[in-house]
Amino acid sequence: MTRNVVWFAALWLLAATIIPARPALALTETEVAEGLLCYACPGEPLTADRCRGGDQMRATIRRMIAEGKTKQEILSYFAQEFGEDILTYPPKRGFNLVAYVGPFVGLLVGAAVAAVVVRRWSSAGRRRSEPRDPGSAPSRLDEKTRRRIEEELSHLDEEA
Amino acid sequence: MVTFGNLSQFGALAFSLLAMVLLVTGVVRNDLRWVRAGKRSLVGVAVLATGASVALGYLFLTDAFQVEYVASYSDRALPVFYKATAFWAGQKGSLLFWAWVLSLFSALVIHNNRREPDTRATPYVYLVLAGTLAFFLFLLCAVTNPFETLGFVPRDGQGLNPMLQNPGMVFHPPTLFLGYIGFTIPFAYAVAAMVTGSTDASWIRKTRAWNVLSWIFLTVGIILGGQWAYVELGWGGYWAWDPVENASFIPWLTSTAFIHTAIIQERRGIMKVWNMSLILLTFVLCIFGTYLVRSGVLQSVHDFGATGLGGYFLVFIAVTLLGGIYLIAESYGELKTPGALESYLSRESTFLFNNVILLALAFATFFGTVFPLISEAVTGNKVTVGPPFFNMVNTPLFLVLLLITGVCPLIGWRKASPANLRRNFLRPAVAALVAGGALVALGVREPYALVAFTLAGFVAATIVQEFVTAVGSRRKLTGESSLIAGFRVLWRMRRRYGGHLVHLGLVLIVVGITGSSAYKLETQATLARGEALHIGRYELKYEDFKTYQKFNRTVYAAVLGVYNGGERIGQLDAERRYYVNARQPTTEVALRSTLVEDLYVTMPGIGRTGEITLKVAVNPLLIWIWIGGGVMVLGGVLAIIPSRKKRRAP
Incomplete structure (x- = not known):
């Protein structure tokens, strides 16, 4: 079975390299609009907005896409015209970096704490399960019995 | 009826305060008679809050526009169904709904415990419930009274926002609120456990059904909200990372975390401090969610109007949070258990x-939601944090969560041996690689989509493997047919397979989100009658235009023939609706939904010479988000159906 996994993994990588990918889709109005708020309706995402101001912005986006501008170029244009708070995301610089980095720092701290806890608990568990008198330790189970016990125990697992 | 409503509401407040006094007296005098009287007062709150709610419903149904709240959210032309549900369309009614449901839940807890003797913990459970009720009833009576009158009777009301006149919006707020409110019960039991030092898992066992039920309501509320946004807002999406959406999603994440670690406490007696902290956090976040909708502190399409409620909510949240932290610190000695795991691999x-991961997601979402305030306080600039930010930060976290969802059931409790792991991982890993390979062969290259689909295949394979093995074992033992054995395995181990169904629902949602976001097609065109546009494999032909009156609206509908390979496969009516009392028209989405993809059409414009502007999208696999939500709910329900032994118990 292990050989199968290796075989499939190799096939997967091969396919990834030799089969042509679907051509990249052209930039759409919505892709750009997702990065913008309507200038006329404070706080309203341009994707959800249906006012005249929003129509003007969408027309500008369509024109700039037709001119071959990239998403970033179009967003920068609107940020220059109306200020950065027209963007639906904080630009990645200065204090705003805290927003981007903060969650991952939180994740790392949480994962580190969890790792320490699991390590401490598992060493405590090992200490507990060590037999006090080596002479009284149960004899090793043969593989077949051990598998049967494991199987039956797993069926007894009533929880998620 | 206004007087009746007011009296009921003030009476409910008085009874909730009375309940608090009686319960405190019961504790101080160590006399259960006072506690019983306190419980009766809580039942009185339920009766009176029901009276107030019936009064408000009656006022809506009878067009009592002298009441400011009724005049603001209803009008004569509004269909009866929406008149009744306009009850919770604004902040005042929503708060009354909160208090009413919590009072009913409190009475239900009293009813469920009627055969159990009162213990030292009993008064504290009801004290927390009475205190929370008193807070909401105080807001209703003193700050934002739904029975407040205008002093004159307007000829008509201002009407209900047309976007709220949709079945999804009728059921979305109450289900979400039911979830928020439900978590008050486990929180009350947790507080009682800490105060009385009964910190074993009995409070978790007693409130398990409440936890899962509240989680189910939150899930339904979130899914319905997404469904409403998809079919009503007309921008083609279902989740905008709006502050109010986030406010419902964050407690969903923390409660999901709690449901998992509560199982560990039940089985192993560890993680007590953690579970207390999680339920405290979940309850506070539920209150925060209610506050966020009502405060207007963050710009959001959900802000029905800024009021002076924010300060009261902040005080309540601060008191709850500080009180909870104090209780956890105070009972830390009893809560702290020497944890012991047999292995890393368990x-x-x-x-x-x-x-x-769940808490990292909750933190990232919370941080992003409040970052505009933090930024404004620190730098003076109020930045906007919207979908691009949340998608960027949360997507990798979701993928890790999905991986763990697959790995978790493959690892046994206590200790997993390498041989056991090899045996359990092999088939799902192969299935995932096959799924990934097939997708690569089909041309999928977007890294996130590829990883998400592959992981989805992995998780689904783990669930199927587990189920097939269990059914096989049962068949061997009993000789039953596969169908019967499958059903019996599901039913007899419903808690376990309920959990697996929830995970399967998550897999389907991931498939729907990934397919619809990575492979969406869009186009916009202006068509004269008889002209057509093409998108993907579809051709949409503008065939006719209709105008008609229905209920409280005038409808302008473009009839569009849907063709695939020259064959007419259906018809879509894209509408623009002009509601009575509404200043702006609304667009109504025309949707052709299949298991493969959605054809999604809106008509943002109608020209003077009869031409129409259409915005059309093809959203692949999107329907699986709603199906996945349904499967999740089904799994949750399956997991809380009590065993026969329990049901027979007195």
Whole structure:
């Protein structure tokens, strides 16, 4: 079975390299609009907005896409015209970096704490399960019995 | 009826305060008679809050526009169904709904415990419930009274926002609120457990059904909200990372974490401090969610109007949070248990890491939601934090969560041997690689989509493997047919397979989100009658235009023939609706939904010479989000159906 996994993994990588990918889709109005708020309706995402101001912005986006501008170029244009708070995301610089980095720092701290806890608990568990008198330790189970016990125990697992 | 409503509401407040006094007296005098009287007062609150709610419903149904709240959210032309549900369309009615449902839940807890003797913990459970009720009833009576009158009777009301006149919006707020409110019960039991030092898992066992039920309501509320946004807002999406959406999603994440670690406490007696902290956090976040909708502190399409409620909510949240932290610190000695795991490789440790990811997601979402305020306070600039930010930060976290969802059931409780792991991982890993390979062969290259689909295949394979093995074992033992054995395995181990169904629902949602976001097609065109546009494999032909009156609206509908390969496969009516009392027209989405993809059409414009502007999208696999939500709910329901032994118990 292990050989199968290796075989499939190799096939997967091969396919990834030799089969042509679907051509990249052209930039759409919505892709750009997702990065913008309507200038006329404070706080309203341009994707959800249906006012005249929003129509003007969408027309500008369509024109700039037709001119071959990239998403970033179009967003920068609107940020220059109306200020950065027209963007639906904080630009990645200065204090705003805290927003981007903060969650991952939180994740790392949480994962580190969890790792320490699991390590401490598992060493405590090992200490507990060590037999006090080596002479009284149960004899090793043969593989077949051990598998049967494991199987039956797993069926007894009533929880998620 | 206004007087009746007011009296009921003030009476409910008085009874909730009375309940608090009686319960405190019961504790101080150590006399259960006072506690019983306190419980009766809580039942009185339920009766009176029901009276107030019936009064408000009656006022809506009878067009009592002298009441400011009724005049603001209803009008004569509004269909009766929406008149009744306009009850919770604004902040005042929503708060009354909160108090009413919590009072009913409190009475239900009293009813469920009627055969159990009162213990030292009893008064504290009801004290927390009475205190929370008193807070909401105080807001209703003193700050934002739904029975406040205008002093004159307007000829008509201002009407209900047309976007709220949709079945999804009728059921979305109450289900979400039911979830928020439900978590008050486990929180009350947790507080009582800490105060009385009964910190074993009995409070978790007693409130398990409440936890899962509240989680189900939150899930339904979130899914319905997404469904409403999809079919009503007309921008083609279902989740905008709006502050109010986030406010419902964050407690969903923390409660999901709690449901997992509560199992560990039940089985192993560890993680007590953690579980207390999680239920405290979930309850506070539920209150925060209610506050966020009502405060207007963050710009959001959900802000029905800024009021002076924010300060009261902040005080309540601060008192609850500080009180909860104090109680956890005070009972830390009793809560702290020497944790012991037999191995790194155990289900307990994977649950712990799943909690880390769930909380990281909750933190990232919370941080992003409040970052505009932080930024404004620190730099003076109020930045906007919207979908691009949340998608960027949360997507990798979701993928890790999905991986853990698959890994978790493969690792046994206590200790997993390498041989056991090899045996359990092999088939799902192969299935995932096959799924990934097939997708690559089909041309999928977007890294996130490829990883998401492959992981979805992995998780689905783990669930199927587990189920097939269990059914096989049962067949061997009993000789039953596969169908019967499958059904009996599901039913007899419903808690376990309920959980697996929830995971399967998550897999389907991931498939729907990934397919619809990575492979969406869009186009916009202006058509004269008889002209057509093409998108993907579809051709949409503008065939006719209709104008008609229905209920409280005038409808302008473009009839569009849907063709695939020259064959007419259906018809879509894209509408623009002009509601009575509404200043702006609304667009109504025309949707052709199949298991493969949605054809999604809106008509943002109608020209003077009869031409129409259409915005059309093809959203692949999107329907699986709603199906996945349904499967999740089904799994949750399956997991809380009590065993026969329990049901027979007195």
